[in-house]
Every structure is written in structure tokens, then in C-alpha cells.
Amino acid sequence: MAHSNLPRRIIKETQRLLSEPAPGISASPTEENMRYFNVMILGPSQSPYEGGVFKLELFLPEEYPMAPPKVRFLTKIYHPNIDKLGRICLDILKDKWSPALQIRTVLLSIQALLSAPNPDDPLADNVAKHWKSNETEAVETAKEWTRLYASGE
Amino acid sequence: MARKSKEDDYCCDADDDDYEDYNSTDEDNPEECEKDYDFVTEDDVRRCQDEVTAEISDRLSVPRGFAAAFLRHCRWDAERLENEWFADERRVRGAVGLAAAGGLDGDVPTALNSLPLTCAICFDIYAPGEMRSAGCSHYYCHECWRGYIRAAVGNGARCLLLRCPGPGCTVPVVRELVDAAAAGEDRARYAMFVVRSFVEEGTSKYVRWCPGPGCTLAVRSESGSRLYEVTCKCKHVFCFRCGEDAHRPASCETTRAWVDKCRSDGETSSWVLANTKHCPECRRAIEKNQGCNHMTCGAPCYHQFCWLCLGSWADHSGNFFHCNRYAAAKSEFTEEKTRERQARASLERFLHYYERFTAHGASMKKAQEDLDNLRADGGGLYQLGDAIGVPPTELDFLLEAYARIVEARRVLRWTYAHVYHLDPARDNVEFYEYLQGEAEKSLERLHHCAEEERDLLKKDLYYYGAAIPAGYAAGKYMEFREKLCHLNLVTRNHFSTLVEGFESGMAEVVS
Ligand SMILES: [Zn+2]
Ligand SMILES: [Zn+2]
Ligand SMILES: [Zn+2]
Ligand SMILES: [Zn+2]
Numbered sequence: 001m002a003h004s005n006l007p008r009r010i011i012k013e014t015q016r017l018l019s020e021p022a023p024g025i026s027a028s029p030t031e032e033n034m035r036y037f038n039v040m041i042l043g044p045s046q047s048p049y050e051g052g053v054f055k056l057e058l059f060l061p062e063e064y065p066m067a068p069p070k071v072r073f074l075t076k077i078y079h080p081n082i083d084k085l086g087r088i089c090l091d092i093l094k095d096k097w098s099p100a101l102q103i104r105t106v107l108l109s110i111q112a113l114l115s116a117p118n119p120d121d122p123l124a125d126n127v128a129k130h131w132k133s134n135e136t137e138a139v140e141t142a143k144e145w146t147r148l149y150a151s152g153e
Numbered sequence: 154m155a156r157k158s159k160e161d162d163y164c165c166d167a168d169d170d171d172y173e174d175y176n177s178t179d180e181d182n183p184e185e186c187e188k189d190y191d192f193v194t195e196d197d198v199r200r201c202q203d204e205v206t207a208e209i210s211d212r213l214s215v216p217r218g219f220a221a222a223f224l225r226h227c228r229w230d231a232e233r234l235e236n237e238w239f240a241d242e243r244r245v246r247g248a249v250g251l252a253a254a255g256g257l258d259g260d261v262p263t264a265l266n267s268l269p270l271t272c273a274i275c276f277d278i279y280a281p282g283e284m285r286s287a288g289c290s291h292y293y294c295h296e297c298w299r300g301y302i303r304a305a306v307g308n309g310a311r312c313l314l315l316r317c318p319g320p321g322c323t324v325p326v327v328r329e330l331v332d333a334a335a336a337g338e339d340r341a342r343y344a345m346f347v348v349r350s351f352v353e354e355g356t357s358k359y360v361r362w363c364p365g366p367g368c369t370l371a372v373r374s375e376s377g378s379r380l381y382e383v384t385c386k387c388k389h390v391f392c393f394r395c396g397e398d399a400h401r402p403a404s405c406e407t408t409r410a411w412v413d414k415c416r417s418d419g420e421t422s423s424w425v426l427a428n429t430k431h432c433p434e435c436r437r438a439i440e441k442n443q444g445c446n447h448m449t450c451g452a453p454c455y456h457q458f459c460w461l462c463l464g465s466w467a468d469h470s471g472n473f474f475h476c477n478r479y480a481a482a483k484s485e486f487t488e489e490k491t492r493e494r495q496a497r498a499s500l501e502r503f504l505h506y507y508e509r510f511t512a513h514g515a516s517m518k519k520a521q522e523d524l525d526n527l528r529a530d531g532g533g534l535y536q537l538g539d540a541i542g543v544p545p546t547e548l549d550f551l552l553e554a555y556a557r558i559v560e561a562r563r564v565l566r567w568t569y570a571h572v573y574h575l576d577p578a579r580d581n582v583e584f585y586e587y588l589q590g591e592a593e594k595s596l597e598r599l600h601h602c603a604e605e606e607r608d609l610l611k612k613d614l615y616y617y618g619a620a621i622p623a624g625y626a627a628g629k630y631m632e633f634r635e636k637l638c639h640l641n642l643v644t645r646n647h648f649s650t651l652v653e654g655f656e657s658g659m660a661e662v663v664s
Contacts, residue, residue: 007275008276008277009274009275009276012276013276063304065274066300066301066303066304067304098318098319098320099274099297099300099301099318100273100274100291100293100318100319100320101320105320
């Protein structure tokens with residue numbers, strides 16, 4: 001494993017992620033690249049994503065932790081703050097990033113975003129519009145997508 | 154002689170009236186009244202900023218770094234800061250991320266740890282004194298601060314808004330902390346952003362960078378002056394209010410609109426101008442499609458002519474086979490849809506002004522080059538002086554004429570931007586165009602005299618060579634000098650009337 005020039009912070013964060021995972025979240029680095037993580041987030045209960053298993057990829061750029069990790073959903077998801085390509089609109093992944101935040105905080109924030117979609121700060125415009133004009137219907141679509149794409153296969 | 158008739162031309166009555174008037178408009182001469190500014194270097198700006206910051210730091214009893222943060226929040230307006238501070242100190246502190254009152258030790262811009270702690274960025278443990286905070290309770294090691302500030306400075310001027318990395322902590326990272334923690338080059342870049350902020354984010358009423366290419370000077374105006382146009386030491390002439398190239402008599406708002414229009418349509422327009430000629434019959438703009446030289450004007454003219462010589466196409470039947478493949482395009486052109494025609498009409502209208510704006514700009518540039526050449530050591534002035542037998546120092550009137558031409562071309566080009574933005578339904582366009590036309594005529598005569606008649610004079614004298622009749626050169630020279638000086642005054646008066654007329658009607662244009 002290419003451990004040699006990995007900052008101690010990343011090694012420690014990884015060890016903690018593996019030994020004390022946050023509830024509903026798993027993250028493990030790949031064999032080939034210790035900066036590239038396979039992530040799984042369980043859809044929070046009482047959200048349209050309940051019962052779903054969402055796969056994400058997380059990458060720690062060279063500048064990490066001075067620059068935020070890059071995170072993207074791999075599983076298709078119907079959510080006003082997540083676009084077709086899986087990109088996530090979350091302030092701490094952009095200008096609100098601080099090096100005192102960690103991979104764990106980022107993933108917990110994403111989990112929270114699944115519980116509380118924010119159609120007022122949309123990334124996927126049509127989804128946000130749907131959410132605002134007819135929330136019941138939009139939630140139904142999100143549940144449908146969860147069944148279709150995030151059933152854990 | 155042809156020259157004689159030209160003299161009659163310029164000695165017409167209207168111009169003589171102007172000549173008599175010229176003394177009365179003396180104080181309107183921009184060259185003589187706008188002296189209420191000076192030039193400063195970045196160091197001067199920094200010194201001035203340091204003074205303001207130190208003074209505020211004293212008066213509010215806060216460290217300099219915080220004083221700078223407060224000042225920046227109030228756009229570097231010390232008076233405004235003091236008013237806001239004494240009205241509601243809490244609010245001003247809150248705006249930069251500071252708590253309502255300084256901690257137990259008062260306001261501290263940076264502090265060292267007194268206990269061993271784990272750095273929340275690198276996860277290592279450090280002994281007392283090996284970590285620092287932004288005055289709050291979040292301590293990080295020196296190395297992590299260095300990296301944190303480096304990343305922020307790399308993001309540009311936003312580093313002035315840097316906060317403590319502690320999640321949710323809003324305490325600002327200020328100068329004292331940067332100076333204590335950052336690497337040398339990052340400190341320097343941070344300092345540069347601080348100075349720039351003073352000029353660029355300041356109320357900018359009083360200091361402004363010269364936008365001239367490669368120029369690093371700032372211009373400082375007397376407070377309270379209504380400074381408009383500034384000529385920098387680098388020769389760049391710009392508007393002190395908006396930073397664009399000097400644009401009198403167009404207002405800053407008109408200028409912005411015009412510059413935007415040129416940006417969006419200018420490229421198309423340059424292309425159209427390069428590829429457009431006017432129908433020799435009706436003068437409308439004709440766009441050249443592809444390489445075909447057979448042009449047909451639109452309805453109702455339908456004049457057919459040759460692109461190359463602008464002669465009637467009837468005389469060009471021998472070339473016809475070159476053009477027949479564009480017949481389809483041609484019939485499409487005559488059956489344009491109304492919408493297209495309207496778009497075209499609006500483009501044509503813009504083109505009319507854009508072409509003149511551009512042409513006067515080009516003439517201005519040429520005149521500036523001529524002026525520079527005349528002034529250059531051993532330049533045109535010396536050659537001319539040699540030819541006429543006059544010391545170059547006596548040829549100042551020629552330099553003055555060229556300076557007038559440059560200035561007048563600049564004004565004239567902006568009148569086209571101004572007239573383009575007039576509303577024919579509301580504004581007296583004819584009045585503006587009358588002033589513009591008169592001024593333009595006087596300028597063309599002046600420019601012609603300075604350029605061609607000067608040349609003619611030189612050639613004339615050269616022709617006679619050594620066989621020059623006694624007194625002939627002196628006579629010719631005096632004639633030229635008198636005429637040029639006279640035209641200069643006439644032009645000056647026309648342009649001061651023009652600027653006055655345009656600017657006094659300005660309120661009607663930009664509302
Ligand atoms: Zn803090
Ligand atoms: Zn550290
Ligand atoms: Zn300059
Ligand atoms: Zn301006």
C-alpha cells in the first residue's frame with residue numbers, strides 16, 4: 001500500500017473511520033489509492049431515501065486538508081441539491097470548508113442533507129422546482145428512485 | 154490657386170465670431186482648471202492607509218489588525234466607522250465576526266497555547282507555546298496556520314475575510330496573526346491585498362489606480378473635488394469616477410452602456426465594417442457575402458454594383474460568371490423577413506455610431522503618434538525647423554495644435570456614444586447633432602491643416618531648395634502658423650461649446 005508519503009492526519013482519520021464508523025455511514029480507502037474512498041450512506045429513516053443504500057466516491061486532493069475533499073454520489077438520487085452527475089451542493093464542500101473539518105463531518109453533513117433537502121439552494125433546477133410546486137409528488141418520485149436505484153444490489 | 158480658396162473657406166463669418174469669443178471661455182479650458190489631483194505610488198498609498206489605521210486603532214483602543222478589519226467593513230471611511238462604532242459598537246464588531254466585547258485580556262489578535270494540545274488540523278500534539286489562535290480558543294500548530302494562510306492568500310483578495318478554522322468560529326484572522334504565522338511571500342501578498350483594498354474597496358472617491366497598461370501609480374484627488382478626467386504621468390487619460398478611458402462629454406452611465414454594447418456587438422460590427430460598403434446609389438450599408446463582387450442593394454433601391462470599384466454592375470457583365478452561384482442568397486436577401494430587417498436596422502443604427510466612434514479613435518491614436526514623433530529627440534519638429542529655418546522651440550504652436558486634435562478626437566468619439574443613447578422621442582437629437590457637426594467640421598479643418606498643409610509647406614520649401622527667394626520661406630511659415638493657431642482657437646471654442654451643450658443636457662439622457 002502506498003502509505004509512505006501520506007500525511008499523518010489522513011492515516012489517523014482513516015483509522016478512526018474504520019474503527020469507529022459513524023452510524024449509517026461506511027468509508028474505506030481503496031487498495032491502490034489511499035486518498036480515494038468508497039463510501040456508503042444509508043438513507044436516513046423518515047426521509048424519502050429510507051431503505052436505500054447510496055454509494056459515493058470521496059477523494060482527498062493533494063491540498064487536503066487545506067482544500068475540501070471531493071465527493072460525488074454514484075447512485076442515482078432524486079434530490080434538489082444533488083445533480084444528475086451526483087455532484088452535491090453543500091457549503092462545507094465549497095467556501096465554508098475549514099481544515100478543522102474532517103471526512104467524518106462531511107459525510108455526516110451529506111447524510112443530514114438527505115434528511116433535509118433544501119430546494120431554496122438548488123443544484124438540480126427541475127427537481128427543486130418540482131419540490132417547491134408539489135412536495136408530496138416530488139417525495140414520491142424520490143422514494144420511487146430509491147426503490148429503483150438504491151435497493152442495495 | 155487652390156490653397157487660396159481654402160483660406161477663404163476657413164475665414165468664414167461664424168469662425169470669426171468664435172475667434173472673438175474665445176477669451177470669455179478661458180476658465181472652461183479643462184487643461185487649466187483640473188489640477189486638484191496628484192500621483193502617488195503604492196508606497197504612498199500604504200503610508201496613508203497605515204496612518205488612518207493607526208489613528209483608528211488609538212481612538213477605538215483596538216489592535217491595528219482589528220482596526221483595519223473595521224475600517225475595511227466601512228469601506229476605509231474613518232469618519233463613517235467612528236459614527237457607526239459610537240452608535241453601536243456591538244454591530245460593527247459583529248460584522249467582522251468579533252464578539253460583542255473583547256475577552257478578559259481585551260482584544261487579542263493572536264495568542265499562544267498555555268497547555269499541551271492536539272492540533273485539530275494535523276492531529277499532532279504540541280507543547281505550550283507551539284500553537285496559536287486568532288484570539289479565540291481554537292489553537293493550531295504553526296505549520297497548519299502557515300498552510301491555512303497560504304491557501305487563503307492563494308484564493309485572492311478574499312483572504313482579507315479569513316476566519317478562524319474552528320468550525321462555526323467567526324473570529325477574523327488579521328494582520329498580526331498573518332505576520333506572526335505566514336511565510337514571507339504570503340505575508341507580502343497579504344499586505345498587497347490590504348493596500349489594494351484601500352484603493353479598490355475604499356469609497357474610492359479620493360484614490361484610484363491608474364488603469365493604464367503597466368502603470369502602478371494611483372491618483373489621489375483633493376477631497377471634495379468634482380474630479381472627472383485625469384491624465385496620468387504614464388499619459389493614460391481616464392475617468393476618475395468610473396475608471397474607463399476618458400469619455401467626456403458622455404456620462405459614466407452612458408459610457409458603461411456603450412462599452413457593454415461594443416463588447417457584445419463590437420466583434421460583429423468590426424467584421425461588418427470590414428466587410429461592408431455603402432451602396433453608391435442610396436448610401437445604405439451593404440454586406441459583402443463571400444467573395445462575390447456583384448452587389449445588389451435592398452428594396453427599394455436594387456442598385457447593382459461591383460464591390461471592388463463601386464461602379465455600376467452593368468459595366469461588369471464580363472465578370473458575371475463569378476457571381477451567379479450566389480443568386481439564391483441574393484433572392485433571400487431581398488425577401489427578408491420583417492424581424493430580420495428590424496434586427497438589421499438596429500444593427501445599422503449601431504454601426505453608424507460605432508464606425509465613427511472607431512474612426513475618431515483611430516484618428517486620435519494617429520494624432521498622438523504624430524505628436525510623440527514631433528516631440529521625440531531630433532523628431533519631426535527639428536526637421537521642420539531646419540527646413541523653414543526656425544528654431545524648434547518656436548514651433549510649440551504645432552505641438553499645441555496636435556494636443557488639441559488628440560483631445561478633440563477623444564471628445565468627438567464619445568459624442569457618438571452619447572448620441573447613440575439618446576431617445577429621439579424625448580431628446581432634441583438635432584441639437585446635439587448640430588453641435589457635433591460644427592465641432593467635427595472645425596476639427597477636420599484643423600487636422601487637415603496640421604497634417605497636410607504642414608506637409609505641403611515642407612514640400613514647397615524643399616522644391617525651391619537653395620534657390621529659395623528671400624523672405625519666401627518666412628512668409629509661408631508665418632501664413633501657416635497664423636492659420637493653424639487660428640484653427641486651433643476655433644476648434645477649442647467649438648469643443649467647449651460642444652462639451653457644455655452635451656453635459657448640460659445630460660440629465661435628460663441618463664435618468
Ligand atoms: Zn476560533
Ligand atoms: Zn497542526
Ligand atoms: Zn498611469
Ligand atoms: Zn466615467
